[in-house]
Structures are given as structure tokens and as C-alpha cells.
Amino acid sequence: MGLQCLYQGSASELAAAIACDDFIDDLRKRFRDAYWQDPDEREVRSWNNSIPTVVRLLTEAGLGEVQVLLELKAPITDVRMDMVLVGTFPETDSGSVVVVENKQWSWLQPDGEMVRLRRDGIPQLHPANQLMGYLQVLRGYVPMTRDEKLCGVVNLHNAPAHLVEAVRPKQQGLEKLVQEWVAVYGAEAHREELKEVLRRRLSGANAAQQAETLLQAPVKPGHGLMTRVAECVRERTVFPLLDEQREAYDYVRHLVSASKQGARKEIVAILGGPGTGKSVIAVELLGTLARQKVDVVHATGSRSFTRTLWKYAGLPGKQRGLFTYFNSFSDATPNDLDVIIADEAHRLRKTSHSRKGEDDLREPPLQIDELIHAARVPVFLLDEHQVVRRGEVGSLDLIRDSAERLGYGVREINLRHQFRCAGSPEYVDWIERLLMLRPSNGRPDWQPLENFTLYVARDPLAMENYLKARVAENHTARIAAGFCWPWSKPNADGTLPDDVRIGDWHRPWNSQATDHLGDIPPSPLWATDPAGFGQIGCVYSAQGFEYAYAGVIIGPDLVWRNGWQSDRRYNVDRDQNQALQFSMVIRNTYRVLATRGMRGAVLYATDPATNQLLVDLGVPILGE
Numbered sequence: 001m002g003l004q005c006l007y008q009g010s011a012s013e014l015a016a017a018i019a020c021d022d023f024i025d026d027l028r029k030r031f032r033d034a035y036w037q038d039p040d041e042r043e044v045r046s047w048n049n050s051i052p053t054v055v056r057l058l059t060e061a062g063l064g065e066v067q068v069l070l071e072l073k074a075p076i077t078d079v080r081m082d083m084v085l086v087g088t089f090p091e092t093d094s095g096s097v098v099v100v101e102n103k104q105w106s107w108l109q110p111d112g113e114m115v116r117l118r119r120d121g122i123p124q125l126h127p128a129n130q131l132m133g134y135l136q137v138l139r140g141y142v143p144m145t146r147d148e149k150l151c152g153v154v155n156l157h158n159a160p161a162h163l164v165e166a167v168r169p170k171q172q173g174l175e176k177l178v179q180e181w182v183a184v185y186g187a188e189a190h191r192e193e194l195k196e197v198l199r200r201r202l203s204g205a206n207a208a209q210q211a212e213t214l215l216q217a218p219v220k221p222g223h224g225l226m227t228r229v230a231e232c233v234r235e236r237t238v239f240p241l242l243d244e245q246r247e248a249y250d251y252v253r254h255l256v257s258a259s260k261q262g263a264r265k266e267i268v269a270i271l272g273g274p275g276t277g278k279s280v281i282a283v284e285l286l287g288t289l290a291r292q293k294v295d296v297v298h299a300t301g302s303r304s305f306t307r308t309l310w311k312y313a314g315l316p317g318k319q320r321g322l323f324t325y326f327n328s329f330s331d332a333t334p335n336d337l338d339v340i341i342a343d344e345a346h347r348l349r350k351t352s353h354s355r356k357g358e359d360d361l362r363e364p365p366l367q368i369d370e371l372i373h374a375a376r377v378p379v380f381l382l383d384e385h386q387v388v389r390r391g392e393v394g395s396l397d398l399i400r401d402s403a404e405r406l407g408y409g410v411r412e413i414n415l416r417h418q419f420r421c422a423g424s425p426e427y428v429d430w431i432e433r434l435l436m437l438r439p440s441n442g443r444p445d446w447q448p449l450e451n452f453t454l455y456v457a458r459d460p461l462a463m464e465n466y467l468k469a470r471v472a473e474n475h476t477a478r479i480a481a482g483f484c485w486p487w488s489k490p491n492a493d494g495t496l497p498d499d500v501r502i503g504d505w506h507r508p509w510n511s512q513a514t515d516h517l518g519d520i521p522p523s524p525l526w527a528t529d530p531a532g533f534g535q536i537g538c539v540y541s542a543q544g545f546e547y548a549y550a551g552v553i554i555g556p557d558l559v560w561r562n563g564w565q566s567d568r569r570y571n572v573d574r575d576q577n578q579a580l581q582f583s584m585v586i587r588n589t590y591r592v593l594a595t596r597g598m599r600g601a602v603l604y605a606t607d608p609a610t611n612q613l614l615v616d617l618g619v620p621i622l623g624e
Contacts, residue, residue: 003073003219004034005084005215006034006071007030007068008211008215010066010207011058011059011067014051014055014068018052027039027044027070035425036429046082046104049157050082050102050103050155050157051070051102054068054102054155057198061196062199063202064204065087065207066202066203067211068083068085069086069211072084074137074242075137075141076141077137078425079417081099081100083102084100085097085099085198085202086210086214087210088206088207090201091203094147094148094149095144095149095210096203097145097149097214098198098201098202099131099135099138099151099152100152101130101134101153101155102157104157108164110172112257113126114126114250114251115167122411123250123254125250127156128154128167128174128178128182128184129174129246132178132181133241133245134152134242135181135182137242140240141219141220142219143220144217145214145217151182152181152183154182154184156186157186160186161189164184164185164187164190168183169182229283229309232284232287233313234287237287239284241281241284242277244413245276245277245281247413248415252285253288256289256338256339256377259338264409267378267379267380267399268413269382269400270379270381270413270415271381272381273415273432273595274386274595275428276417277415278344278381278383279343279544281381282341282343285339285379286322286341290322294338295338295339296340296341297321297324297341298324298341299324299326299340299342300342300347301326301327301392302344303524304523304524304525304540305524305544308527311525311528326347326371327349327367329352329370330352332374333374340371340375340377341379342371344544345380346382346386346387346392347386347394348367348368349392349393350393351364351365352364352367352370368402369406372406380394385437386591387585388543388576389576389585390575390576390579390580426449427454431594431595434617435564435587436564445617445618446618446619454600454601455602455619455622456620456622457551457603457604458621459505459604460479463602463604464507466551466623475548476547476549477547477549477551478527478533478547478549478550478596479507479537479553480537480541480551480596481537481553482554482557482589483539483557483572484557484572485509485572486572487509487512487572488509488512490511490512490517494517496517500536500553507535508534509537509538510526510541511526519531520535523541526541539593542593546597547596547597547598548599548600550593550594550596550601551604552594553604553605553606554603554604554607557570558586559605559607559609559610560605560610560613566582566586576589
């Protein structure tokens with residue numbers, strides 16, 4: 001599957017299109033067709049104001065045959081690059097690619113490795129770091145670009161040259177790789193300088209063929225977090241961080257430096273749905289800060305997630321303390337740590353204590369307060385739609401209320417881009433509309449996607465056989481279900497009882513054992529151990545993880561009767577069953593299960609009417 005863009009044409013063709021009054025309307029229509037929504041008006045302004053400045057330079061430089069790709073979707077994600085210029089490197093047969101990031105800023109100043117757009121403004125992501133992420137993701141996931149001449153240009157066409165000089169990578173001390181790959185240009189004299197750079201990097205010879213080769217180039221599948229966690233924590237930066245991901249990463253590092261200068265404590269809240277890269281940010285921050293000798297820990301409320309990190313990070317026993325739990329800070333000295341990274345913070349509890357002692361009449365401290373007090377820079381990463389059991393209280397409002405009560409500021413960073421589900425936010429949006437977790441604006445009919453496969457199965461055996469075939473193709477796959485069947489202990493002979501029973505189809509839940517039973521992994525390792533396929537997972541063993549293909553069994557605790565009806569009688573998990581907002585918890589649960597897949601998903605509902613709903617909404621039937 002190749003790369004996708006909204007527009008492809010030569011610079012001369014684009015110049016002629018821009019001269020027509022309907023060019024922007026045409027781009028709007030293309031955007032709606034591709035992404036199921038209207039473009040943001042800021043984006044439209046950039047099309048109007050920024051694209052012509054680059055096209056003008058190309059035509060003036062005699063590069064009218066150079067191909068221009070507008071809004072090229074980056075591999076593995078829905079992040080889009082403003083402009084990609086494709087041609088041949090002068091006097092060679094090698095392809096040449098120049099990625100352009102357009103900014104309409106007229107004023108900016110450096111602030112460490114970030115920039116400010118107002119003197120009293122909050123530090124923002126440096127555009128050179130933003131662009132570097134695009135170049136890294138191209139190099140990492142489109143193998144042909146490793147043989148191409150590849151570089152990036154930040155086009156600050158409204159900014160005076162003297163302001164741009166101060167934020168150029170060499171002046172600002174950004175990492176050496178950024179300095180080598182990315183250049184920043186402003187207005188005035190910089191326009192002639194940029195024109196000469198384009199002449200040195202591009203020619204129009206065979207440009208159309210080079211562009212077509214790039215667009216049709218195979219994209220290498222992305223690595224899952226756990227497969228690279230040891231390298232990430234112990235050795236070097238592994239994952240490219242794009243847009244808000246990089247902004248969050250840089251802002252936390254900015255606060256670490258500021259805290260050493262005595263700055264007022266500030267809390268960072270990083271919000272994002274499934275697959276927006278929260279845990280990638282967390283692990284990249286942990287690795288970078290630990291290598292810089294910053295006193296940092298990663299904390300979660302998930303036994304499965306933390307135990308899996310222990311395993312895949314491969315750290316010696318004493319260093320396992322880098323990964324711990326939310327309830328580990330009851331006796332922590334205030335500001336004893338530099339940074340706490342609270343991952344999966346939607347799983348925060350009210351307190352770290354299950355109950356008070358008989359003689360202790362004091363209310364235990366709030367768990368969130370313990371985490372905030374324990375570090376100079378507390379960082380919370382959360383998805384409010386992943387609260388799936390009684391007692392979980394993590395939310396943005398909780399963080400805001402605690403910060404206000406304790407007298408600290410909060411920086412909120414929203415992760416907009418999708419890295420799971422083949423970079424298809426349309427699928428996540430559809431799941432949320434289907435489950436009525438967001439307004440639907442009409443019936444949520446399914447529209448097939450080019451890069452994500454969705455099916456509905458007539459029965460669980462068809463689902464299992466399809467996923468088994470994907471495993472035979474060296475993909476990862478798992479089946480997970482709602483907690484609608486009892487979870488028994490292993491049999492005396494080390495086998496697992498077939499607790500999940502649907503007609504003639506019987507399969508075991510993942511294992512309750514604390515260690516492997518032969519090849520069968522314990523439940524915390526079910527999602528990542530290759531032998532996990534064959535057992536059925538639940539939300540507690542699936543949450544926080546990803547695999548290539550997700551099978552989801554919607555049990556009788558959630559059925560469609562002209563609206564969703566949730567039924568406690570069919571849910572056997574005490575924490576879910578006794579939740580006050582049971583309906584929300586169950587719908588959140590199926591959202592989590594349905595968004596684990598990176599390449600595809602298969603849904604099956606035990607209730608015939610609910611399964612038929614999926615068919616009626618246009619989801620193709622597996623095998624038909």
C-alpha cells in the first residue's frame with residue numbers, strides 16, 4: 001500500500017491551478033472525500049497563503065517540472081506533511097525529496113529547544129523538530145527514501161529574516177541530526193537563499209516518475225512499543241515523535257530544566273485516544289531522562305502493563321524501580337524525584353489505601369496528590385474514555401482540581417493524531433460514534449478504508465480461523481471479549497478450562513497462573529507473548545497493548561435494542577458490575593478492545609440483533 005496525498009502535479013501545473021478561483025474549493029472537496037470531515041480553517045488559510053510562496057520560488061528558479069505533493073499522509077499515522085517536493089538530484093539519477101513545513105508566523109523567539117510566538121506565550125514545538133519527525137518517519141517506514149536525497153525546509157514566509165536567524169537550528173543548539181537535515185527560512189533576503197537551495201537539491205528531470213515511485217513505494221509495518229522498549233529505555237531514541245507528541249516530549253524536558261532553576265511547579269496533562277502514542281511518549285521520555293541522569297520513574301495502575309515493561313525492558317532487578325505503580329508514593333518525600341511519568345492515568349484511584357486502620361480516623365491522602373507531591377515535574381498521560389472499572393477516577397477535571405487546590409499550574413497537550421489502526425482516525429471515530437461515546441450526527445454507517453480492514457463475523461469460529469490465518473502470515477492477533485463468562489483457575493494438569501462458551505465453540509480465558517504453564521503465558525503477558533493466541537483476553541489483559549489484528553466478542557452485557565442496553569446480570573466482573581456508571585464502563589470496555597488492532601479488526605456480537613446491526617451499518621461479513 002502506497003502513500004496518499006490530496007494533490008499531485010508539477011509546480012507549473014499547480015501555479016496554473018492556484019490562479020483559478022476554484023482551487024481551494026477543490027482541495028476542500030478532496031479533503032472531505034478522504035477524511036470524512038471539513039478541513040480546519042487554519043489549514044485552509046495555509047493553503048491560500050503559504051503554498052503560493054513555495055510554488056512561486058520553484059517557478060522563478062526554473063523548477064516548473066518538479067512535482068509537488070500537497071498534504072502527503074505520513075506512513076503509520078494520519079499526520080500530514082504540508083508540501084513534499086519531488087524531483088531528481090541535479091546531475092545524478094537519484095531521486096530527491098524536500099519536505100516543506102509552512103508556518104504563517106510573523107513573530108517568534110527561541111526558548112531553549114522550543115519557540116515562543118508571543119513574549120508572554122507558552123513554549124511551542126520548534127518547527128525544525130516537527131519537520132525532523134516527518135523525515136525520520138519517512139526514512140524509518142518507507143525503505144526507498146533511504147536511498148534518496150532527503151531534507152526538510154521550514155518556510156516562515158511572513159517572519160522577518162532577523163527573527164528567523166535566532167531560531168535556526170545551529171543558533172539554537174538543536175541536536176546535530178536536526179541541523180544536518182532541516183533548514184529554516186523567513187521572508188526578505190531569505191527568499192533568494194531558499195531559491196538557491198531548491199536549485200541545488202532538485203531538478204525537474206524524470207520528476208513525475210520519481211513522484212509516482214514514491215507514492216507507490218511499499219510502507220514497512222511499524223514496530224510495536226514492546227518490541228523496542230529495551231532499546232528505547234537503555235540505548236537511544238527509537239520512535240519518531242510527531243507534532244503534539246514531540247511538543248509534549250520537548251515541553252517536559254523544558255520543565256525539567258526550569259525546575260532546576262527554581263521555577264514554580266507545573267503539571268503536564270497529555271490527553272489522547274487509543275493509538276495516539278501516549279505510552280511511546282512516556283517510554284521515550286523515560287529513556288532520554290534516565291540517560292541524562294535525571295531522577296525519573298514510570299508509574300501505572302496496571303499490573304499487566306508494568307510487568308510486561310519489566311520483561312521487555314530487560315532491566316536488572318534493582319533497575320526495575322524505573323517502572324512502578326501509582327500506589328508506591330504514599331511515603332515519598334516531597335519533590336524527592338525529578339519526574340514522575342504517570343502513564344494510563346485514567347486508572348488512578350481515589351487513594352492508595354484500600355481502607356483505614358481501625359484506630360486511624362484520618363482520611364487517607366488522595367492518590368493524585370501523592371504523585372504530584374513526589375516529583376518536581378509530574379506528568380499524566382490519559383484517555384478519559386478508558387475508565388473500565390469501579391474505583392477508577394482519573395480525568396482531566398481531577399488533575400485540574402488538584403492543581404488548583406495545591407496552587408500549581410497545568411499545561412494540557414492534546415494528541416490529535418492516530419498511530420494505531422493503520423493511522424486511521426476514521427475507524428476510531430466510527431467506533432466511538434457506534435458506541436455513542438461521541439455525537440454521531442446521524443447513523444454511523446461504515447465506509448471502507450484503504451489501510452484498515454474491518455469485518456463482522458457470523459460466529460466466533462469464523463473470527464478465529466481468519467485471525468489464525470493472519471498469525472500464519474507472521475502477523476500478531478488476539479481475541480478479546482467482554483467479561484461475560486466466569487474466569488476459573490487452571491486445571492490440576494496445567495491446562496485451562498474452556499470458560500468462554502458460545503454454542504459449540506469453547507475456549508479458555510487467559511491464564512490466572514502467576515507464571516507460564518508450559519507455553520501458556522500468565523495474563524499480564526497474554527497480549528505480547530506469541531503463545532497468547534488461543535486464549536481469550538479481557539479488557540484488563542488488553543488495555544495498553546496493541547497487536548496487528550483484533551478480534552472482539554461483544555457479550556450479552558451490551559445489546560442493541562433501538563439504542564444500547566447494558567445488562568449487569570450478564571457481566572461477571574465485580575469491579576465492572578458494581579460501577580455506578582455501568583453503561584459507560586461497558587461501552588468504554590468495548591471501545592478499548594476494538595481499538596487494539598494496528599491493521600484490522602473483526603467484530604462479533606453474541607446477540608443476533610446486535611450482530612445484525614453491524615451488518616446493516618455496512619460492515620462486510622467475513623467470508624462473504
